[in-house]
Amino acid sequence: MSRFTDLFMGMLGAAPKKPEKVSERVQKIMFLKYEDKDRYIKEKLHARAHHDVSHKWRNRRWAVLIATNLLFVLSFWLDIQLLEGSLTASRFAGFHLIDLNSALQVMLAHKHIIVNLFIGTFTVFLLWVLLGGRTFCSWVCPYHLVSELTEKLHLMLVDRKIVTDHEFHRGTRTVFWALFALLAIVTGYTVFETLSPTGILSRALIYGPGLALGWVGLLLLFEVFYSRRAWCRYICPIGLTYGAVGSISPLQITYHVEHCFHEGDCRKVCLVPHVLEVTVKGRASEETMGLGPDCTRCGLCVDVCPTGALRFEVKGLSKLL
Amino acid sequence: MSENKPAPAKKPAMSIEKAQKARRKFLHSAGLTGAVIGLSLLGYIPVTSAKTPRLRPPGALNESDFLSSCIKCGQCVQVCPVQAIKLGDLKDGFGVGVPHIDAREQACDFSCDAVQCILACPTGSLTYKKPGFLNIREGALLAAAPILKAKEKDAEPTLNLKERIGVARLARPESCLAVQGKGFKGEARSGSFKGKMRYMDVDRWKPIPVRDHPYDVPLCDLCVRECPVKDAIALKPVKGADGVERMTPVVLEPCVGCGVCEMICPAEPAAIVIDAQATWKEA
Numbered sequence: 008m009s010r011f012t013d014l015f016m017g018m019l020g021a022a023p024k025k026p027e028k029v030s031e032r033v034q035k036i037m038f039l040k041y042e043d044k045d046r047y048i049k050e051k052l053h054a055r056a057h058h059d060v061s062h063k064w065r066n067r068r069w070a071v072l073i074a075t076n077l078l079f080v081l082s083f084w085l086d087i088q089l090l091e092g093s094l095t096a097s098r099f100a101g102f103h104l105i106d107l108n109s110a111l112q113v114m115l116a117h118k119h120i121i122v123n124l125f126i127g128t129f130t131v132f133l134l135w136v137l138l139g140g141r142t143f144c145s146w147v148c149p150y151h152l153v154s155e156l157t158e159k160l161h162l163m164l165v166d167r168k169i170v171t172d173h174e175f176h177r178g179t180r181t182v183f184w185a186l187f188a189l190l191a192i193v194t195g196y197t198v199f200e201t202l203s204p205t206g207i208l209s210r211a212l213i214y215g216p217g218l219a220l221g222w223v224g225l226l227l228l229f230e231v232f233y234s235r236r237a238w239c240r241y242i243c244p245i246g247l248t249y250g251a252v253g254s255i256s257p258l259q260i261t262y263h264v265e266h267c268f269h270e271g272d273c274r275k276v277c278l279v280p281h282v283l284e285v286t287v288k289g290r291a292s293e294e295t296m297g298l299g300p301d302c303t304r305c306g307l308c309v310d311v312c313p314t315g316a317l318r319f320e321v322k323g324l325s326k327l328l
Numbered sequence: 329m330s331e332n333k334p335a336p337a338k339k340p341a342m343s344i345e346k347a348q349k350a351r352r353k354f355l356h357s358a359g360l361t362g363a364v365i366g367l368s369l370l371g372y373i374p375v376t377s378a379k380t381p382r383l384r385p386p387g388a389l390n391e392s393d394f395l396s397s398c399i400k401c402g403q404c405v406q407v408c409p410v411q412a413i414k415l416g417d418l419k420d421g422f423g424v425g426v427p428h429i430d431a432r433e434q435a436c437d438f439s440c441d442a443v444q445c446i447l448a449c450p451t452g453s454l455t456y457k458k459p460g461f462l463n464i465r466e467g468a469l470l471a472a473a474p475i476l477k478a479k480e481k482d483a484e485p486t487l488n489l490k491e492r493i494g495v496a497r498l499a500r501p502e503s504c505l506a507v508q509g510k511g512f513k514g515e516a517r518s519g520s521f522k523g524k525m526r527y528m529d530v531d532r533w534k535p536i537p538v539r540d541h542p543y544d545v546p547l548c549d550l551c552v553r554e555c556p557v558k559d560a561i562a563l564k565p566v567k568g569a570d571g572v573e574r575m576t577p578v579v580l581e582p583c584v585g586c587g588v589c590e591m592i593c594p595a596e597p598a599a600i601v602i603d604a605q606a607t608w609k610e611a
Contacts, residue, residue: 083406095425096401096450103450109399113451117397119459121452124399176357186365194372195396196422201371202364206400210415210425214402217417219424241357242364 010292011254014282014299018250020178023284026292033291036265051268058313064306071146076212083213094147094209095200096127103127107135107252108245109206112199115191135249138304139256143249144239145278145305149212150204150223154230154239161231173234175241177281184244204238205245236278246303254300257322260309262298264291266316273308273317283308286316297322371421382428383494383587383604385413386436386487387446387454391605393462398453400425404445410524410535412436413445429493431587431602438476438556438586439526439535443489456488467607468492474584475558478528487557487584494585495606496551496561498577504599505548506563506575512548515539516594523591525554538592551577551589551600558582561589581608 017023029037040047079097082090091098095109105127114120135143145151164170187199200206204226207219230237239246262285269288274280282302285291298317308317342350381391385404388394404427405413412434416423427445429436446454458464473486501507517523517538524535543550547563555561560583563575577589577600587602 088406091406091448092401092403092450096399096403098403098448098450105399105450113397113399117393117451119397119452119461123450124452127450173356174353175360176353179357179361182361183364186361187368190365190368195392196371196375197396197399198368198371198422200400201418201422201424202368206425207418210400210402214405214415217415219418222418237360241360 010296014297014301015251015254017281017284017299018247018254018301019181020176023281023290025290029289029292030294032294033264036294037289047268051270054268054313061310064310064319068146068306069152072149072152075147076149076209079209079213093206093213094149095206102130104131104134106205106245107131108248109197109200111248112187112191112197115188116195116197132252135252136256137258139253139258141246141249141279141301141303142253142258144243144246145303148205148245149208151239151303153208153223154227154236157227157231158236161235164231165235170232175234175237177241179241180243180247183242184247187244199244203243203245205243239278246301250300257324258304259297259299259320259322260302260304260306261318261320262286262291262296263316263318264294264296266314267291268314272311272313276307276311278303278305278307371424374419374421374423381605382416382423383431383585383602385427385429385445385454386443386489386493386584386586387449387456387491388493389453389455389458389462390465394453395422395426397451398426399451401450402427403448403450404454407440407444407448408436409439410434410437410526429587431590432598433591434523435525435587435591437525437535437554437588438478438487439533441476441479443487446488457490464491465607467609470584471581474560474582477556477558478526478532480558489584492584492608494587494602494604495608496579496583496585496587496589496600497603497606498579498599499601500595500597500599501576503595503597504576505595506577507566507568507599509572509574510548511544511546512550512594513542513544515542516550516592525588525592547575548594549575549577550592550594554588554592556586556588557584560584583608 013024078090079093082088089100094106096105098104103123103126105124107128110124110128113124161170165172190198202222204223207223211217211220226238267286269286271286273286274283277283279301282298285296306319309319375395384394389397402415405415412429413427414430416426416428418424420426446456468491470490470492474489475485476487479485498504505512519539521539523538525538526532526535527541530536530541549563552561552563559580561577561579564578565573566576568574585602589600590598590602593600
């Protein structure tokens, strides 16, 4: 199977595999890395000592996420009519924008597509083909931000052995995607939207809070006390939809095996650690590798990596620059 | 991360511990799936047991089509000049985030002149013209495009609205001031009432709070006076039980169900109400 198919299957829930063939160049890099053990350790410690713990990408991402959601809120409250609607569907300066998963649910439930629905969906489709992967998740979705904060609480509790993290099979998200699509077709209602914390939070921010926030609270409690980031990791079909659409995107985080000491800091902070499986010693087959469609481009790994082995890159462009 | 399915035969057999772990993970995952799908289907309960239908914004499709086609974005809420449109909450099940109007609190008075909520709707939940495959309920279709009183002298006096969203009904004739032969003086609703309305004699474009527009009428005719649609309601004489001839509001075919009569009615509770999603029946 090609690397693309492997990554795609990985997004659907397949376990990461060891590469069948490692390129000669990578073999050479790995050989050189471990040739002189003392030098290797020294370099490793040096990199660590000189690593400024930065939150560059996290801060940028939070700024974008907050600004986007604030633009929705202010557009309504100050009536500046710049970004009308909410995250499920909106108009930016008059242009229709429609969330792909919401659009899909409505199309399947109602079985009728009007021009505006098509235009809005297509615009957003193009946007995320360009921006890539699950960028929507970590750069736009308000639930992502809230659960990123409660995730810290969860990790703290795990650290103190007060709670244990219960992992589910990642394939459940694919099952949910299919089930919610099927439910929309069969029942004729957009069943998923009833539970979607993205829609609920977006509407609560713009149109005021309601009972539905209680559901979001329950989800967060579940994530804090039972399973780390359960909604984003195992349930949310929005992420899978965007992942599939952004799988061919030129924007990605790339891994450079040459600079990596395989310490695994990146995998600890990652929301979808299976995409970072390449950073495990012996798992990289090429010198540089894109992280694949399930990566949310949150940049936490980029921030945490002491050696710069992980970078934001535009496919094909980095060589030109 | 381990796989759920048993290891292929050629590989060494999975250790008992590992197999148990995989099995537990599979069961947990199946449990999670069942629980989330089960919870999402709870949304059916409010939909099937809805006893009082909700008043939907103008141009709304029939209820079940409306619920299925609404993308819950609230753009209709944003364009409404009197903020008549509210979004459903979790207790509405599949109707969470779906718009409705509480006429007594804030009716649709067509302040926008052009039913802009329909224009704003990206999915056709609110529509000027229903697609052919969706049926039109008998009596929902308006006989003619409703004439907006505020636009009566314009070149295009009608509202682009084909179906009514409800029908007004004199629910409590005994509390109707006109039926009692009484006039009305003062604010139509209590001083704390937040509802707004566009008064043509004040400003055709700017709605003002109802409490800022007091009345002094010898015989209460607020519902007829403020009805935004031409010939939708009229005061007509009736003979009371005591043999005395009195006036009573009579709802006519052009009524679109906007709810202004219900909002403006000074009786508490309102003598005239909107039957949401009701259709026109010849008396």
